[in-house]
Amino acid sequence: xxxxxxxxxxxxxxxxxxxxxxxxxxxxxxxxxxxxxxxxxxxxxxxxxxxxxxxxxxxxxxxxxxxxxxxxxxxxxxxxxxxxxxxxxxxxxxxxxxxxxxxxxxxxxxxxxxxxxxxxxxxxxxxxxxxxxxxxxxxxxxxxxxxxxxxx
Numbered sequence: 001x002x003x004x005x006x007x008x009x010x011x012x013x014x015x016x017x018x019x020x021x022x023x024x025x026x027x028x029x030x031x032x033x034x035x036x037x038x039x040x041x042x043x044x045x046x047x048x049x050x051x052x053x054x055x056x057x058x059x060x061x062x063x064x065x066x067x068x069x070x071x072x073x074x075x076x077x078x079x080x081x082x083x084x085x086x087x088x089x090x091x092x093x094x095x096x097x098x099x100x101x102x103x104x105x106x107x108x109x110x111x112x113x114x115x116x117x118x119x120x121x122x123x124x125x126x127x128x129x130x131x132x133x134x135x136x137x138x139x140x141x142x143x144x145x146x147x148x149x150x151x152x
Contacts, residue, residue, distance in 0.1 A: 010052035
């Protein structure tokens with residue numbers, strides 16, 4: 001993991017999927033275009049989603065698709081969901097919380113997520129832990145929304 005890529009602060013995982021499936025790769029370099037795609041979100045929020053794609057190794061620092069990103073773009077949406085879920089839980093903190101919640105059969109309290117996050121990364125303030133923990137919670141909720149246990 002590149003230490004220059006910040007821990008994600010991008011709660012809406014569907015926006016990451018939208019960036020993955022953007023028609024014109026050059027649009028990744030144009031925050032105004034991305035903002036318009038996302039109904040006018042602020043430039044700083046656009047950057048959060050681009051950084052999240054970098055964190056997941058979907059795009060590189062030049063805002064071009066990596067080999068992984070290119071491969072994911074060729075998959076069906078269902079296959080993308082599987083691959084993206086695996087990608088998310090392959091990151092230590094996300095996998096830890098995802099499997100812990102599966103094991104105990106309940107969502108962790110936000111305070112517990114913050115406490116676990118502190119064992120993986122160091123941030124400057126308590127507020128940063130709270131904001132980043134929100135991303136963890138939302139990404140795991142996205143995975144759970146795609147892969148529930150109803151069919152077992």
